[in-house]
Amino acid sequence: MGKYKIFIVLLALFLVVGASCNLGGLVGKGESGSEVKDDxxxxxxxxxxxxxxxxxxxxxxxxxxxxxxxxxxxxxxxxxxxxxxxxxxxxxxxxxxxxxxxxxxxxxxxxxxxxxxxxxxxxxxxxxxxxxxxxxxxxxxxxxxxxxxxxSTSLAPSICIKDPFADARDTVCSAGELDVGSDQAGPVAVTFLKEDIIPKGDTNELLFTIKVKNVGDGEVIKHDEELDDKCSFDNRNQKDVVKVEILSEESGFSAASCKNDGELHLRNGEGSIICRGIEVEKGDSYTLPLNMKLTYGYLSRLKGxxxxxxxxxxx
The missing domain is CATH 2.60.40.10 (Immunoglobulins)
Incomplete structure (x- = not known):
């Protein structure tokens, strides 16, 4: 009887450890059906x-x-x-x-x-x-x-939905500077994201200040520039323009609009833009992902x- 109990305990431990290993890092599946992990x-x-x-x-x-x-x-x-x-x-x-x-x-x-x-x-x-x-x-x-x-670079940082003057004890999150991670699986990344909540009648409007940077070792090409037969972009107007989009309709809200129709001109590889237009009901308090997308062209080089x-x- 004692051996039987020991066997049951060991089997349970094996199943728990195995399940933990399978869950580690797994966040979903890609379009091709492959597992998508944190890295x-x-x-x-x-x-x-x-x-x-x-x-x-x-x-x-x-x-x-x-x-x-x-x-x-x-x-x-x-x-x-x-x-x-x-x-x-x-x-x-x-x-x-x-x-x-x-x-x-x-x-x-x-x-x-x-x-x-x-x-x-x-x-x-x-x-x-x-x-x-x-x-x-x-x-x-x-x-x-x-x-x-x-x-393109896609990311979905968590933002806060709450009343701007609500007591911190009555809310589950806070606005201000938000975490976007150190890198985002692309050579152009969001390096800073700040959320401000502005009262507007019966609703609150969300305003986002976004900083973008060329974090790769290549050159940024304008997002809608045609790629010529020589990958040659000598005109300054052909470079350093990123399209910034907040795809808020995926979260059930009206789409946000970004300044200059989302076109962000980088200077020395960096730039900032303001996006606004998402309105939420007052009295709510919760977090949700903000689906963001940066679209651009990129030029990578190799020497031997x-x-x-x-x-x-x-x-």
């Missing part, structure tokens, strides 16, 4: 580029073909469905295969829909160095790649080195 909402990256090993090789020779291959890894939370990947940094006359860009093609899923983020590969075969005059040999040269793409030799073996 899928962290980080400050979008598409991360890398050269495949040996492609291009560290050394090349005249009349010897070589290949270039770029891995584009979506390390952010949201998917990439529009963009281009570009290879090369030499004049067209230098190689038999010209520099150029290609469309991203199929969607590259982010960590919220694909565990770890999806990787797609781009590249070209049969490149050949033509050794034109004026180009030094037996020397290291920079070989580059870049990607321009449409991206190759040595150009005149003859096989560099002799």
């Amino acid at each position: 899928d909402y962290t980080g400050a990256k979008g598409l991360v580029l890398s050269f495949a090993q040996g492609l291009p090789p560290t050394e090349i020779w005249k009349d010897v073909d070589f290949s270039v291959q770029i891995d584009a890894h979506n390390q952010g939370g949201d998917d990439v469905s529009e963009g281009k990947v570009c290879i090369g940094s030499f004049p067209d006359r230098t190689f038999s295969g010209n520099d150029g860009c290609e469309d991203i093609g199929e969607t590259i899923m982010g960590r919220r829909n694909f565990p770890g983020g999806e990787i797609q590969t781009y590249g070209r075969d049969k490149w050949d160095f033509k050794l034109e005059k004026g180009f030094d040999v037996d020397k290291d040269y920079v070989f580059t790649a870049k990607a321009c793409y449409k991206y 080195q190759i040595k150009i030799n005149k003859e096989i073996g560099g002799k």
